[in-house]
Amino acid sequence: MLLYQDARAPNPRRVRMFLHEKGLTDQVELIEVSINDRAHQQPAYLDKNPLALVPVMEFADGRLLRESIAICRYLEEQHPQPSLFGGDAWQRAQVEQWNRHAELELLFPVAQVFRNSHPFWQGRIRQAPEFAEIMREHVARRFTWLDGELATRPWFAGDSFSVADITAVCAIDFGKVSRLMIGDDTPHLARWYAEVKARPSYKA
Amino acid sequence: MLLYQDARAPNPRRVRMFLHEKGLTDQVELIEVSINDRAHQQPAYLDKNPLALVPVMEFADGRLLRESIAICRYLEEQHPQPSLFGGDAWQRAQVEQWNRHAELELLFPVAQVFRNSHPFWQGRIRQAPEFAEIMREHVARRFTWLDGELATRPWFAGDSFSVADITAVCAIDFGKVSRLMIGDDTPHLARWYAEVKARPSYKA
Numbered sequence: 423m424l425l426y427q428d429a430r431a432p433n434p435r436r437v438r439m440f441l442h443e444k445g446l447t448d449q450v451e452l453i454e455v456s457i458n459d460r461a462h463q464q465p466a467y468l469d470k471n472p473l474a475l476v477p478v479m480e481f482a483d484g485r486l487l488r489e490s491i492a493i494c495r496y497l498e499e500q501h502p503q504p505s506l507f508g509g510d511a512w513q514r515a516q517v518e519q520w521n522r523h524a525e526l527e528l529l530f531p532v533a534q535v536f537r538n539s540h541p542f543w544q545g546r547i548r549q550a551p552e553f554a555e556i557m558r559e560h561v562a563r564r565f566t567w568l569d570g571e572l573a574t575r576p577w578f579a580g581d582s583f584s585v586a587d588i589t590a591v592c593a594i595d596f597g598k599v600s601r602l603m604i605g606d607d608t609p610h611l612a613r614w615y616a617e618v619k620a621r622p623s624y625k626a
Numbered sequence: 627m628l629l630y631q632d633a634r635a636p637n638p639r640r641v642r643m644f645l646h647e648k649g650l651t652d653q654v655e656l657i658e659v660s661i662n663d664r665a666h667q668q669p670a671y672l673d674k675n676p677l678a679l680v681p682v683m684e685f686a687d688g689r690l691l692r693e694s695i696a697i698c699r700y701l702e703e704q705h706p707q708p709s710l711f712g713g714d715a716w717q718r719a720q721v722e723q724w725n726r727h728a729e730l731e732l733l734f735p736v737a738q739v740f741r742n743s744h745p746f747w748q749g750r751i752r753q754a755p756e757f758a759e760i761m762r763e764h765v766a767r768r769f770t771w772l773d774g775e776l777a778t779r780p781w782f783a784g785d786s787f788s789v790a791d792i793t794a795v796c797a798i799d800f801g802k803v804s805r806l807m808i809g810d811d812t813p814h815l816a817r818w819y820a821e822v823k824a825r826p827s828y829k830a
Contacts, residue, residue: 472771473727473731473771485716487719487723488723488727489722489723489726489727491722491726492719492720492722492723492726493719495718495719495722496715496716496718496719496722499715499718499719500715511700511703511704512689512700514699514700514703515691515696515697515699515700515703516696518693518695518696518699518700519691519692519693519696522693522695522696523677523692523693527677530734538757548760550754550756550757550760552754552756552757553742553754553756553757556752556754567676567677
């Protein structure tokens with residue numbers, strides 16, 4: 423399998439962590455598509471993904487799959503153990519709920535802070551700094567909320583590490599470039615973060 | 627089952643359409659949580675969902691499930707036919723990819739245009755009108771892209787109607803309140819829209 427990706431972008435990292443947790447890292451070749459060099463906007467890559475987004479997975483028979491979670495879900499079906507999407511219908515519903523929370527309440531707002539306020543994007547895209555400020559406040563409120571949630575259980579979706587934890591840690595690390603940091607006022611979130619960071623997949 | 631919802635909001639409509647396609651409408655009681663009346667911010671509802679979002683599904687045993695797609699995915703497992711998430715692993719990956727495209731490239735931008743520019747939200751939330759304009763241009767480009775996609779197949783994810791079509795039509799209809807309309811320049815998207823509109827579930 424070929425994974426087209428940017429090593430610094432959060433969504434490819436979700437797939438790399440997922441592959442590592444599944445023990446599949448050595449079955450995938452990473453193909454760098456540098457956003458900084460605008461490689462994602464070149465015709466060769468737009469043939470893979472007309473939306474100019476990373477990652478894309480290419481399988482041995484040439485089939486292409488876009489969207490990090492579509493790729494992870496497909497891999498889960500091919501390699502069910504260890505389960506990262508939940509072991510039964512209710513657990514799968516919980517993982518889905520929490521992966522969406524991690525994505526819509528953390529990763530998306532963090533990405534919008536970056537896109538709408540960071541110098542990296544100046545001159546590349548039209549920015550709305552006021553929206554970055556709105557999202558910055560949103561993320562701070564969500565850190566507080568998640569701290570309360572993680573006081574009650576070890577992982578985002580319950581007793582087991584799941585794809586929701588992968589999404590959340592990629593979001594939180596992505597926030598650092600915009601100075602969005604977990605503070606001393608969210609000890610349970612910090613405890614969770616330290617436990618994710620101790621997993622070998624964190625460095626994938 | 628109880629579905630806490632706002633009849634005018636797009637995400638509860640996704641679940642209502644899904645229930646209708648599954649033939650489950652008469653198994654669910656709708657409980658109105660009016661966003662206009664700020665019922666979603668009252669303590670009784672925050673006990674159901676601390677994020678103050680609709681919908682929430684409550685099952686007979688008291689279990690709660692948030693997030694429209696988590697609810698739909700759980701229902702799919704309980705009631706597999708007709709399949710709305712795909713019949714095999716690759717189809718499921720395609721549905722996931724296209725449902726995410728429908729959500730991230732249509733529903734999300736449409737919602738941000740509404741939140742950041744519509745008078746409904748003035749005085750209720752902080753708005754960033756410039757971001758609404760950025761998202762308005764994004765949606766127009768995505769309509770053009772989707773028109774090309776729907777020239778090649780009947781439904782978003784392939785030969786079968788799926789949850790991706792539900793997400794997309796709820797997004798497109800939600801755009802009307804912000805004057806985001808499918809025009810004469812996207813005939814294939816218009817053909818698809820007419821076919822979704824002809825299904826009984828459209829009025830759910």
